[in-house]
Amino acid sequence: MSLSLLLGVIALSMAMFCLGLFFKVYKQSKGVEASTHIQSDLISELTREVDQLREEIHEVRSGNFGINKRVKDLMQEIAALQSAQQLLAEQDPQSRFYNKAAKLINEGASLSDVIQECDMPTAEAELLFNLHRDKS
Numbered sequence: 001m002s003l004s005l006l007l008g009v010i011a012l013s014m015a016m017f018c019l020g021l022f023f024k025v026y027k028q029s030k031g032v033e034a035s036t037h038i039q040s041d042l043i044s045e046l047t048r049e050v051d052q053l054r055e056e057i058h059e060v061r062s063g064n065f066g067i068n069k070r071v072k073d074l075m076q077e078i079a080a081l082q083s084a085q086q087l088l089a090e091q092d093p094q095s096r097f098y099n100k101a102a103k104l105i106n107e108g109a110s111l112s113d114v115i116q117e118c119d120m121p122t123a124e125a126e127l128l129f130n131l132h133r134d135k136s
Contacts, residue, residue, distance in 0.1 A: 098128065105132040
């Protein structure tokens with residue numbers, strides 16, 4: 001074979017090899033492009049889901065804020081009502097003796113101690129003693 005024919009065959013072989021390599025790289029780039037497109041779609045979908053979850057969290061937080069405010073308001077109302085109830089109980093002289101008697105009974109005082117401390121008739125003291133002693 002002549003040198004020019006040999007060089008032509010080598011050049012043709014090299015061209016064929018380069019063409020095959022080009023097609024292989026082209027095919028891989030198309031695969032990467034398709035994969036990139038799929039990943040882009042997934043990222044878009046996940047972004048939408050994250051935005052939706054952010055909105056839901058915001059709604060829950062807003063609801064919790066309202067509930068917390070309402071609970072605080074109710075606690076203040078309860079404290080005010082308890083204070084008013086205590087004032088009413090302390091203003092009524094008769095109930096003051098009954099409350100004092102109940103407290104003494106709960107602390108373990110005897111019937112005679114209750115009668116003496118609260119200056120009440122024996123029958124009333126016995127009734128209170130029986131009522132409050134059963135609760136203890």
